[in-house]
Amino acid sequence: MPDQNNRNTIIFVVCAFLILMIYQFAVIEPANKKRAEAARQQAPAGATLAKPGAPLAAPVVTREAAVAAAPRVPIATPSVKGSLSLRGARIDDLFLTQYREKLDSPAPVELLRPEGTRYAQFTEIGWTGANVPGLPNANTVWTLASGSTLAPGQPVTLTYTNGQGLTFTRVISVDDKFMFTVTDTVANRGPVPITLAPYGSVQRQGVPATLGRNSVVHEGGIGWLKERRNLKYGKWQKDGSSPSYASTGGWIGMTDHYWLTAMIPAQNEQIEGQYRLTKVGSTNLLDANFIGQPRTIAPGTQVSATTRVFAGAKAAPVLESYQDKLGVAHLDEAIDWGMLWFLTRPIHTFLSFIHGHVGNMGVAILLLTVVVRLVFFPLANKQYESMTKMKKVQPAMEELRKKFKDDPQKQQQELLALYQREKVNPLAGCLPIFLQIPVFFALFKVLTVSLDMRHAPFIGYIRDLSAPDPTTVFNLFGLIPWDPGTMPMIGSLFAYGTPPGFLHIGALPILYGITTWLTTAMNPPAPDPIQQRIFQLMPLIFTFIMAQFAIGLLVYYTWSNILTALQQYVIMRRFKVDNPIDQLIGKITGKSKAVG
Structure with a gap:
């Protein structure tokens, strides 16, 4: 079925990415450490x-x-x-x-x-x-x-x-x-x-x-x-x-x-x-x-x-x-613009232009994110509207799947009829995603190669946007004067009190993980329980992965997630569809927030 094919494609891409990252951390990184030790000798x-x-x-x-x-x-x-x-x-x-x-x-x-x-x-x-x-x-x-x-x-x-x-x-x-x-x-x-x-x-x-x-x-x-x-x-x-x-x-x-x-x-x-x-x-x-x-x-x-x-x-x-x-x-060309040079060059020029006017690279990244979101606003709107409609008809889809679970052909016919009645196109959300992927990678490249990121402060404890988040959850982000290396069992994993890359979870990576979970929770659930579990684990997995990247990248992705969640929330409220933000507000206030 179209919606399942769409999800299977996304799952395949995500799993392939995760396999590459696991190979990087489990195989390549240990080999690099061995070579580094040999080089020192x-x-x-x-x-x-x-x-x-x-x-x-x-x-x-x-x-x-x-x-x-x-x-x-x-x-x-x-x-x-x-x-x-x-x-x-x-x-x-x-x-x-x-x-x-x-x-x-x-x-x-x-x-x-x-x-x-x-x-x-x-x-x-x-x-x-x-x-x-x-x-x-x-x-x-x-x-x-x-x-x-x-x-x-x-x-x-x-x-x-x-x-x-x-x-x-x-x-x-x-x-x-x-x-x-x-x-x-x-x-x-x-x-x-x-x-x-x-x-x-x-x-x-x-x-x-x-x-x-x-x-x-x-x-x-x-x-x-x-x-x-x-x-x-x-x-x-x-x-x-x-x-x-x-x-x-x-x-x-x-x-x-x-x-x-x-x-x-x-x-x-x-x-x-x-x-x-x-x-x-x-x-x-x-x-x-x-x-x-x-x-x-x-x-x-x-x-x-x-x-x-x-x-x-x-x-x-x-x-x-x-x-x-x-x-x-x-x-x-000494700068590694990458294969998407036709995007990375103008994006870098525009980011430098913003930086030159605001004087703070972190603020420039926030403003660049807003501009990118505005450029893709019409496409993203169509994508989120399609996903919201899919989430709205999800209960009816589940009923049809249960009713015709022994007749896949009839099930598909009824689902297609449901899509036509509700004017839902399961594939409508795919094109905007594919159009945004090149820009996603181009931005990643720009924020990695930009010399302006090096040693560039933002706010508070963020003093170098080109380095990973310096805080760690193991000492409550520096509030506790305690050496994580003294922890029983896993203390040997720490060098000089610093956790290894895959455990170095700072404040901004956690915020990134929360916002990633929020945007994922606003999407229609997968029909298969295994697929649902994968999508639920994705924010956690990507939190560990992204924690090792430059904090400037996390500033961009976290802020982008927040803008995405706000745009999805407005659309879901317009279509009167339950969403995690209203559910969270209801739990905090003790009242169920109406979506009408």
């Missing part, structure tokens, strides 16, 4: 030689020791601070001053760290050529020819002479955001021509276990080489080096959730880009690199190549400005 191996552009493994030293081991040029801009190493002429010491590493710490986000440290990440630019001796490499110490601090409007010039007829000059400048511009010049003072090609790479020596686990946002190799080229950290380390991608211009690099480090060649340069894996002992050395076209330098002449380095936050307006002003192809 690993240490990079000793040094090895590599071809130009490939990473070198080095002994593990402290960050301070690595920075002090080479002469440096300070970097100071309104957005970043750090230093440029004269050994290798690398950008390898960089902090993002406008973003904090942790909510309760003033320490800025660390983006790049020198080779030799644990999980080193840095950039390298240079020249490569076959049988050309004396090319500068990672150990070459450059001379600071001019400038003292790399800052906006204050470039620095580095020089190196290899003693074999080649002089290298490197001019590095930086803007007030996250873009470095490196112009390399090679002068041939020797007696024979040489052929060199420019290259650039972003290198990472070992990947922290916390990276690459996000199934919603891409983390790993990323670039635009004729098209978007992604390689997740996990797949990269498992499958090894990628093929080479030919492109004219474009860019290539590595990304985490909110941060990007990318090499940007001249946009008219013919390049070959690649994600490379080099294994040194138990350490995976990752390298996102490009090689440009060879240049033949005759004696007494020189050639130049300009490469830009983006090292900073994936703020959409900043990426779009570089894309427009510098002509960097598709740089805003």
